[in-house]
Amino acid sequence: MRPRLLTWDVKDTLLRVRHSIGELYSSEAKLHGIQVEAEALDRSFLAAFRKQDELFPNYGLGRGLSSQQWWGDIVKRTFRLCGVNQERVLSPLAENLYRGFCSARNWEVFADVRDTLTHCHQLGIRMAVISNFDQRLEQILANCELRQHFEFVLTSEDVGAAKPEPRIFVKALGIAQVEPEQATHVGDDVWKDYLAARTVGMESYLICREEEEEPVGAKGLVPKAHVLHSLQQLCSLLK
Structure with missing residues (x-):
């Protein structure tokens, strides 16, 4: 779904x-x-x-x-x-x-990002940010011409709680007014992103652009089908 x-x-x-x-x-x-x-x-x-x-x-x-x-x-x-x-x-x-x-x-946008975000918009999927970052993140995203893709940007400084704490994910679900099973999270950290999102009932994927088949720390915790080596894989999964 x-x-x-x-x-x-x-x-x-x-x-x-x-x-x-x-x-x-x-x-x-x-x-x-x-x-x-x-x-x-x-x-x-x-x-x-x-x-x-x-x-x-x-x-x-x-x-x-x-x-x-x-x-x-x-x-x-x-x-x-x-x-x-x-x-x-x-x-x-x-x-x-x-x-x-x-x-x-000071920042590089990964090559697979802009097309993926545009594709998600075309599919009518709402998007937001959940990040262990400070108040500068809004400006960084704006300067990198990415801010317009997201309904809201939620940082650990905003919430007073950092991933993997459930509270930051629950806050995002509340703002968007969606149930956990209606939401999916994408991140690069096994514990703070992939497992933390699943703890609150969301779906999740782990992005690992390196060549190795299994990211460090993922063994036995992240099925291979949930590891993305490019965001283009996510586009295919969302079709």
Whole structure:
């Protein structure tokens, strides 16, 4: 049965970041007269992100932080771990990187996305976004010329709950006023997308554009028929 509502994850499902975090941070640092190797920044970012997410999950919303504060702290900690400690430099770095991340030049739309979204529209399928992202996602989608495809964009910052928590999926179903069995979710994460959607009664598919037949972590959890190696497969399933 064709779904009434098709919900989408975004990062690594519809879009991917063109450059590594280290490359982005290193390029911005050069504009401020600071030379830091991208590889070192990649390592520091991973440590800073893990620590921040452990202390303040989901952008620190439950602890009174905004997503901009949350990311700003990560940027500053990342550079401090690389030996950059001047606050007069760290604050503008954090501000510029937070705002600049929205630019379309930082994102690549996967080649199979635009035709798939257009095809779904032609079939009369309503679409929305469910993403563990912050308030910038609306602007990112608009800048990448994808926002017009979706009735609404629901982020974990909006809801105060992140996938795989059921609440974000239930919220989307409520907004669209459809029953779980009338909705299908597509994403790239076994636990946060494929299984989380099925927990609330939705159908779901796992997108894995890599060549391997079975995505990492999917063994015994995701039937091969539910793994998409291209969104063109989804178009065929929806006909």
